[in-house]
Structure formats: C-alpha cells, structure tokens
Amino acid sequence: MSPTPDFTPSTTWSEIIGPDEAARYARQADRIAAVQNAKNAAYGRGRTLHRKQLLGLTGTLDIADGLPEYAAHGLFASPGRREVLVRLSSGGTDRAPDGVPDIRGFAIKVRGIDGPGALGGTTSVQDFLLINQPVFNMSTSDDFVGLVHASLKGRAGIAWYALRTRGPLGAPSMLASLGATVGRRFTGFATETFWSAAPLAHGPYAVQVRLEPVDPGPPASSKDWAADVAHRLAAGPLRYDLQVQFYCDESITPIEDPTVDWPTPYVTVGHLDLPQQDPASEAGERVQAEAEAAAFDPWAALADHRPLGEIMRARKSAYRTSQVGRGIR
Secondary structure: OOOOOOOOOOOOOOOOOOOOHHHHHHHHHHHHHHHHHHHHHHHOOOOOOOOEEEEEEEEEEEEOOOOOHHHOOHHHOOOEEEEEEEEEEEOOOOOOOOOOOOOEEEEEEEOOOOEEEOOOOEEOOEEEEEEOOOOOOOOOHHHHHHHHHHHHHHHHHHHHHHHHHHHHHHHHHHHHHHHHHHOOOOOOOOOOOEEOOOOEEEOOEEEEEEEEEOOOOOOOOOOOHHHHHHHHHHHOOEEEEEEEEEOOOOOOOOOOOOOOOOOOOEEEEEEEEEOOOOOOOHHHHHHHHHHHHOOOOOOOOEHHHOEOOHHHHHHHHHHHHHHHHOOOO
C-alpha cells in the first residue's frame, strides 16, 4: 500500500521569481494592449478578456465562525458579514453568443475592508476572480499571452501558434487540450463550481480558492446563462460555500505550476448569498452598469491574500494594461 499523503497546511511555500520577469511582463503588456485595441475597434471599449458581461449582482459574504487557526487570516480572521458585488462573464475576447464554448467567470468584489493592500498602501476591497476550471491550461504567462495574441487571427492563428511553439508532433496535443478546456460542459452559474486556478496567500499560508453551490438544483434549461440566473433569483436566493485548500508540499501543491490540480481537502471559510433580485429592474440595471464599469483584479486584495506564482505575477501588469485600455486611471 502507498503511504497516506500528509495534507497538513504548511508555511514552507516559496515563489521562484525569474530575473527577466519585469521585461517579459512589459512585452506581454504590449501584446495585451494590441488585442484589446483590436477588440475595442470591433465592440467598443471593454476588457481584454471576459469582455462579455452576463450579469452584475449584489450579495453578501458571511465569514464563517470557529475557523481553525490556519484558516483564520486576513478577510477570514473574524466572523462577520460583508457586502459584495458580483460579475458573471464569458471569458473570451469577443462578445460571442452564450452557446459558443468558452471559459465562464465568477468575479467577487468584497467591500467594506480597511487593511494593508497587496500593492502597498491600504485597500477597501478584496477581489476573488474565479473560473469554471480547476487549473490553467498553460503553464506560463508567455504561453497564455501568446495564445491570446494569436487568437486575433482566429482558429488559423491559434493553429499556427501551436505549430510554432509545439512543433508538428506537439501541436495536435495542445489543440486537443485547448478544445477540451474551452469545450468543457457548462450547466449554469447556479450549478457549477468555480476555482481561482492559481494560488494566493492566506496569512503565512498559501491556498487556492473554490466556490461551491449549495443545493444547486437542475442544470440550466437553455444556454441563456443570464436568463437562467435571473429566473432562479426571482424564486429565491442563490447560496454558495467559499472554500480554500492549503499548500502542504511543493511536490503536490506547487506554487509556480498552475496546471496542477491540488489534491488537498477544502475548508469552508465563508458563505456567499445572492438574495432575490431582478437584474432587469431599474435597481438591477444600475448594479449591472456598476459591475461593468468596475475593475475586478486579483491584485485588488489584502496583503494577507496577495496573489502567488508566475501566472499571478504576470496578471498584475496584464490587468493594469487592460484597465488603462478601458480608461481606468
């Protein structure tokens, strides 16, 4: 029999920061800007990725009481209720119909915070950016940004990028993996699990984040994702458990490799509640406009929850570039 893995939360994690990262991220920012400018010309000013907002919603996050010491840090240091703004989105650079396969995003902005920020100074918000995938498909930010830039030329551009970076033997495998990721079956925002897919700090520990629906009910009856959520909210609230899983060992919970699905157990640290609301009402439309105008950013965070790993470090400049492209200074 193989030994039982030790899933004890550990503070021995570390980041491996390359000496060329600043230069690489500057080059990536130029490519992000090129993609955003091209899509702005087609659709009007908007985000580089997750351009299509499906819904903006309000809710509350209740921090769980009685958490173990290793889980009670930062936002979760003490129980209480926080107001949140939620943005549901499709992940692509286009405003594609809902039926087109895509990554789906569930972004949460926790408000009413006052503490040291991940970017220095203080922060009044804690953002969690989650997707319906437990891991990233690409292991490095160079690969990811290169793929996004290649997508400007459609499927042919993506195929050429795969051939150029993986060669004739590796390209089919890369394209198949991309197809499986984007084409993953999606049943609706009320029924799916969402993940951070990359780590962040949790005080002296490191975690990944998951949002798990409570009593999700049946899958959406159509691929109109916004209408499905609105229909459910007309009948009652939607509830989710916010959970974290902890780094324990570099071999099974690596900080720098976002393609590894951590096997460690989850701890529920909060409960997200989306109360009954009508997104089509006057108040609902104001919320949707607010969510669309807001900057959701993994680096809009407490220092206790600063993003970790190469992909997350790259997102610092990438998200800032996208925000500037939307006119956010």
